[in-house]
Amino acid sequence: MCGTExxxxxxxCLSNGSRANLPVIDLDPGNPAVFEEYWRxxxxxxxxxxxxxxxxxxxxxTGNVCWFLLPELEEAIRRLHRxxxxxxVDERHLVVGTGSTQVFQAALYALSTPxxxxxxxxxxxxxxxxxxxxxTDFLCSRLYKWGGDAKEYDAEKSGAFIEVVNSPNNPDGCxxxxxxxxxxxxxxxxxxxxxxxxxxxxxxxxxxLMYFTFSKCTGHAGSRIGWALVKDREVAVKMTxxxxxxxxxxxxxxxxxxxxxxKLLCNDYQKIGLNSSNNFFEYxxxxxxxxxxxxxxxIGRSDVFSLPTxxxxxxxxxxxxxxxxxxxxxxKCKEEIEDCGSxxxxxxxxxxxxxxxxxxxxxxxxxxxxxxxxxxDFLDRLSAIQTFQQ
Amino acid sequence: MCGTExxxxxxxCLSNGSRANLPVIDLDPGNPAVFEEYWRxxxxxxxxxxxxxxxxxxxxxTGNVCWFLLPELEEAIRRLHRxxxxxxVDERHLVVGTGSTQVFQAALYALSTPxxxxxxxxxxxxxxxxxxxxxTDFLCSRLYKWGGDAKEYDAEKSGAFIEVVNSPNNPDGCxxxxxxxxxxxxxxxxxxxxxxxxxxxxxxxxxxLMYFTFSKCTGHAGSRIGWALVKDREVAVKMTxxxxxxxxxxxxxxxxxxxxxxKLLCNDYQKIGLNSSNNFFEYxxxxxxxxxxxxxxxIGRSDVFSLPTxxxxxxxxxxxxxxxxxxxxxxKCKEEIEDCGSxxxxxxxxxxxxxxxxxxxxxxxxxxxxxxxxxxDFLDRLSAIQTFQQ
Numbered sequence: 001m002c003g004t005e006x007x008x009x010x011x012x013c014l015s016n017g018s019r020a021n022l023p024v025i026d027l028d029p030g031n032p033a034v035f036e037e038y039w040r041x042x043x044x045x046x047x048x049x050x051x052x053x054x055x056x057x058x059x060x061x062t063g064n065v066c067w068f069l070l071p072e073l074e075e076a077i078r079r080l081h082r083x084x085x086x087x088x089v090d091e092r093h094l095v096v097g098t099g100s101t102q103v104f105q106a107a108l109y110a111l112s113t114p115x116x117x118x119x120x121x122x123x124x125x126x127x128x129x130x131x132x133x134x135x136t137d138f139l140c141s142r143l144y145k146w147g148g149d150a151k152e153y154d155a156e157k158s159g160a161f162i163e164v165v166n167s168p169n170n171p172d173g174c175x176x177x178x179x180x181x182x183x184x185x186x187x188x189x190x191x192x193x194x195x196x197x198x199x200x201x202x203x204x205x206x207x208x209l210m211y212f213t214f215s216k217c218t219g220h221a222g223s224r225i226g227w228a229l230v231k232d233r234e235v236a237v238k239m240t241x242x243x244x245x246x247x248x249x250x251x252x253x254x255x256x257x258x259x260x261x262x263k264l265l266c267n268d269y270q271k272i273g274l275n276s277s278n279n280f281f282e283y284x285x286x287x288x289x290x291x292x293x294x295x296x297x298x299i300g301r302s303d304v305f306s307l308p309t310x311x312x313x314x315x316x317x318x319x320x321x322x323x324x325x326x327x328x329x330x331x332k333c334k335e336e337i338e339d340c341g342s343x344x345x346x347x348x349x350x351x352x353x354x355x356x357x358x359x360x361x362x363x364x365x366x367x368x369x370x371x372x373x374x375x376x377d378f379l380d381r382l383s384a385i386q387t388f389q390q
Numbered sequence: 391m392c393g394t395e396x397x398x399x400x401x402x403c404l405s406n407g408s409r410a411n412l413p414v415i416d417l418d419p420g421n422p423a424v425f426e427e428y429w430r431x432x433x434x435x436x437x438x439x440x441x442x443x444x445x446x447x448x449x450x451x452t453g454n455v456c457w458f459l460l461p462e463l464e465e466a467i468r469r470l471h472r473x474x475x476x477x478x479v480d481e482r483h484l485v486v487g488t489g490s491t492q493v494f495q496a497a498l499y500a501l502s503t504p505x506x507x508x509x510x511x512x513x514x515x516x517x518x519x520x521x522x523x524x525x526t527d528f529l530c531s532r533l534y535k536w537g538g539d540a541k542e543y544d545a546e547k548s549g550a551f552i553e554v555v556n557s558p559n560n561p562d563g564c565x566x567x568x569x570x571x572x573x574x575x576x577x578x579x580x581x582x583x584x585x586x587x588x589x590x591x592x593x594x595x596x597x598x599l600m601y602f603t604f605s606k607c608t609g610h611a612g613s614r615i616g617w618a619l620v621k622d623r624e625v626a627v628k629m630t631x632x633x634x635x636x637x638x639x640x641x642x643x644x645x646x647x648x649x650x651x652x653k654l655l656c657n658d659y660q661k662i663g664l665n666s667s668n669n670f671f672e673y674x675x676x677x678x679x680x681x682x683x684x685x686x687x688x689i690g691r692s693d694v695f696s697l698p699t700x701x702x703x704x705x706x707x708x709x710x711x712x713x714x715x716x717x718x719x720x721x722k723c724k725e726e727i728e729d730c731g732s733x734x735x736x737x738x739x740x741x742x743x744x745x746x747x748x749x750x751x752x753x754x755x756x757x758x759x760x761x762x763x764x765x766x767d768f769l770d771r772l773s774a775i776q777t778f779q780q
Binding site for chain 2: 029031032033035036037039040042043044045046047048049050051052053055056057058059098099101102105109114131134135138139140141142143215219220221222223224242245246247248249250251252253254257261264
């Protein structure tokens with residue numbers, strides 16, 4: 001942490017007008033810049049090299065349901081899940097998408113019924129990922145429709161539904177299970193954050209339709225690679241059809257690069273084991289642990305904010321107990337402040353407003369994944385605000 | 391052409407049952423394998439190299455409307471259009487998508503009105519690209535709806551519409567203009583094939599919303615890069631929003647590779663000019679010309695098939711007269727054969743059925759972009775069929 005004390009005093013003394021001139025600290029998006037330093041250190045080992053005549057076809061040389069999935073990517077992803085132990089991959093079809101955003105929409109398409117007279121409701125327990133409602137509704141499809149908080153959903157009255165279970169959950173980091181107690185529901189498990197840097201891995205997830213993303217696994221968000229593990233062949237076929245009609249496949253350049261980076265990650269793990277900061281997940285876990293400790297130290301001295309707390313659990317991958325270190329801090333303002341977003345905006349700190357997650361305005365989602373500079377500037381300014389409030 | 395005579399005789403003598411054992415020649419998809427040889431010859435010049443820590447962000451370092459567009463890709467695309475002279479780029483916003491498939495859907499979203507009570511009709515003159523109806527309707531959107539053949543569209547009766555003008559047109563290779571004569575229409579110009587290898591460039595296209603694709607420009611279909619040139623800022627903003635909600639941006643790896651390859655292509659053109667087979671478009675034009683000559687030779691000896699004919703025109707880019715050499719042959723069977731697709735399937739030749747383009751079963755779309763092996767095997771078998779028919 002850089003210069004907290006000095007800045008605390010100077011910000012605490014500022015007038016409202018002067019605070020508005022502070023540089024904006026934007027912690028709204030979840031861009032995973034935190035992991036860039038690791039890949040910089042890896043240097044040429046994870047450089048990819050693509051000749052001009054390679055990867056030119058729409059198709060992949062595969063007999064797969066997902067006809068555009070590169071075989072080397074499939075092999076790398078299956079190997080990664082086996083190494084990490086976070087998902088069952090045997091007897092699962094693998095469908096690749098342009099980020100988990102596209103995979104989620106492919107899943108909605110695959111689980112809905114065109115012949116049905118009414119759109120199927122898509123629900124998720126609040127606080128839910130802010131993009132689910134918009135991604136579900138923006139095309140005003142007659143196949144599916146956002147149905148709101150899963151905890152409020154009355155399946156008896158409202159009929160068939162898809163429940164999205166995000167575990168650990170964005171924004172609050174909690175581990176989750178489905179909440180709607182009804183047989184006519186279908187489940188989608190969003191495991192974007194079920195990796196050892198963010199949460200203890202307790203067992204391989206084993207559900208009908210689970211999806212993951214390279215963006216949050218290693219931090220390579222720019223590659224736009226997500227994937228689903230799908231038990232039912234027909235669902236995998238329909239998801240593939242969605243991606244065919246939507247984008248005629250998925251970037252081969254990104255698939256190739258993702259395969260190479262995941263392979264490197266698995267090789268390093270097999271060769272050097274965990275007891276080295278050269279292991280990506282060990283490195284990521286330490287970095288996230290340090291950030292959470294620093295944030296909790298600042299919040300602990302505060303009368304203004306609080307954070308969720310998490311129990312220590314055994315992580316099967318790390319082989320030791322670990323706490324969850326979520327990708328986002330679900331910051332809550334105390335009684336006297338109605339709107340956490342507006343309050344922090346007064347100090348030019350941007351987060352994502354609680355209401356966007358189906359929650360109260362007292363909450364604000366703060367990214368824990370920014371670059372070091374941005375994150376420690378944030379802690380710096382947050383310390384100062386607390387001093388000011390007191 | 392390899393071994394036409396020998397094979398002609400052998401196939402001509404085969405029974406129906408034996409014909410079914412011939413290897414399948416699949417000319418249904420438009421995979422542009424024809425250009426791979428050129429890029430192989432270019433060798434290391436167009437190799438791309440991406441360090442593990444690069445291109446990791448969702449965002450691009452740009453002040454652009456399209457917040458995920460890499461500046462080097464924007465620069466390369468504008469330079470390419472200026473060099474080829476096929477589109478006006480000044481005072482146009484550039485929106486990148488995951489192939490022209492996604493760009494088309496982004497355009498539908500941007501030109502429709504969520505507040506409207508009825509979906510806007512999407513029309514295109516038959517024969518139209520077979521994917522337009524399916525891409526428009528597969529999500530059963532209340533924003534837009536496929537309206538069929540633009541020539542049959544009654545705007546007085548049916549109201550607001552979007553007309554897609556594909557020029558040169560897939561499947562028949564004709565140059566086109568809009569056909570619906572009504573003021574309440576919006577236009578999308580699909581210029582996937584408006585490149586010098588496929589058609590003479592007569593002037594820079596100048597329309598409100600025009601789109602192109604890397605897949606057909608250079609043959610790099612696996613990269614899934616398409617782009618739109620958009621006059622109206624609000625339309626570009628809405629298209630960007632669609633891509634944000636649909637895939638949270640576009641592969642940076644592919645954007646980076648596309649920028650490098652286009653830059654190389656432009657550098658070569660500036661350095662060596664056209665009088666060399668090292669110029670991609672000159673090379674492409676010669677290869678397509680040769681294929682069309684060979685196909686016309688075979689069809690010319692036929693009583694069974696016919697092809698569209700095209701006038702020679704001056705190509706401003708090549709600086710000489712050229713004929714159109716479309717990416718697809720729009721093959722027509724003569725009177726005695728009802729269904730061209732079924733007829734050729736009897737010889738294990740697959741094309742795309744005329745009905746999928748809103749046309750007659752007498753037509754079949756045949757890709758002219760396959761690898762040399764496949765294309766010349768096709769000519770070989772086609773020659774034999776004609777012998778058989780006689």
